[in-house]
Every structure is written in C-alpha cells, then in structure tokens.
Amino acid sequence: MEPGVLCGGCFCGAVRYAVQAVFDAGYCHCSICRRISGAGAVCWFSVREEHFRVTRGHPQALHSSEHFTRYFCGACGTHLYGTDDLPPPPKVGSRLVSAMLGTLDEPELVPPRIHQWWSSRMRWYGDAAGLPTFDTGRISHPDERPVRS
Template sequence: MKEQAQWRQEGGCSCGQIRYAITAPPMFVHCCHCHWCQRETGSAFALNAMIESSHVEVITGTPEVIMTPSESGKGQIIHRCPTCRMAVWSHYAGAGEAVAFVRVGTLDNPECAPPDIHIYTDSKQPWVIIPPGASQHPGYYKPREEWPESSQKRFMALKNREK
C-alpha cells in the first residue's frame, strides 16, 4: 500500500448525493460471509474496509445515520444516503464510532481495498471460491494474529484516545 500521507480514495452513493474520501489506507479489510451480512447486503458477503473515522471525510451531502439490529444484539450504526438509501459506512459496537467500516463497493476504485481476510466462511455460499492462500476463518478471528503491526498500532492509538 502507498504511504498513509499520500493515500486518498473517493467514493459515494449511487445517486451522487453523498461523496466522501478516505484519507488513509484501511487498517484491515474484512470479507464477511455470515448470514447476517448476506441478508443485509442482498449478496453473498459484505466487504468492509476498517479505517479510523477521522480519516473519513464527507465531501458533499449529509449521510443519514440509522441504528439497525445486528447479530451480536448490540446494533449497528449505518450511514446511508438519505435519497437512494445506499449504505456507505457503518460503526459496529465492538469497535465503536472511532472506526468506520467503509463499504468497499462504494469506493470509486474498489480494487484499492481487496480483502485481507475472509470471515464466517462456515456460512459462505458454496459457489463463492476463496482464492488459494487467502486468510480465512470459519468464524471470527484474533486480530493480533492477522493484522499487520502497523494496523494494530493504529487501532491501539484509537483505544488509548478513548480512555
């Protein structure tokens, strides 16, 4: 990945009312195959780039913030376009509002954020083929065992700010 200071990717919703930029590379990118993500996205998986919320910059529009249920029971805060209702990023209870889970498909260049890990593969659709050698787990995983050290440091810096 490019140096954090030089990195910028833009994205937005399908109608164009919401435009945003992420101003640092993602800490980690999840490809989640759980049934909840399948239902929520209407697809076989959700692809979310985890990034500090401070690196999500709204360029135009004002996302609508909606609280939705989640499988954990703790809920999920989703930022959606108020017109086309597309979800552009969300916050999960485990990471809090300090971390945004940006929907990779809403980026103008989604190829900039390929999955680092495939999770909940025990419920993936049988026709989804995970590339050989890709990191995958039947459920969740231990970030300390999967995340690069630089991402762990970024995440710990967020946790330390919350204290």
C-alpha cells in the first residue's frame, strides 16, 4: 500500500476501494442514514472525488434522495460510500465522496470530528456514554446490570 493511502471494502471482499487525504469525518443522524444502515447513527468520512477510487468490483447504485447516490456491494449488501449529485461546493472545490468509516481496513485511523443532522438524532443518543460496557459479545442479563440513576 502506498504511504498515506487508506483501503477498505465490503464484508465479502467483492468491492474494494482506496482513498487518500481524508477531508472530514463524523456521525450522521439523518433518517435516511438510519434506515439504510439499520443503526441509530452512522460514522462516515469524506474525501475529494479525485482522492477516491474503486480498486475491485462494481458497486451497485441507489439514489437515496434528490441529491445523493449511495453505493453498496451487490453480493453482501454492505453500504460502502455515497456521492453528492449537486455541483461541488465552492469552498471545497471538488465533489466529496462520503464513505462508511466502518468499511475501512483500519477505521481507528480516522476519528469522527462532528455530528451531522444532530436535530434528527434519536433522543437517547446523548445518553450512550453512561451505558454499561462489555469487552466481548458475552453480556450479562439485563436484570443483573447496575441500575442507572
């Protein structure tokens, strides 16, 4: 891998991509991202269009709104990235590709920096920091956990 290049792909490996020069990263709380992912919020990162390339496979497209197209693996269904269908923002100078942070091979290298669509968040989202934590998939019965005040 070239220095400064991050790689990622879908769950089954049919689609792979490479990026350089991450532009931004954050959480999106919009209702479309929640529906597409099945999660309360998604983590994404963006790169300029010229810094993103698919290196293997052929992602399928889904126009999820009048201004955004999402791409996913046709074999395993992983939502990989999306592109803005509007002209590039003048302050950025390029279209941005927003990729799902969890599809990176090394997602720890790109920490989220913002919350987007915060006004659309699930109201309980801010309480997540105080929840019990478990280091593995083995969790205690809900009746056996400490009660939060």
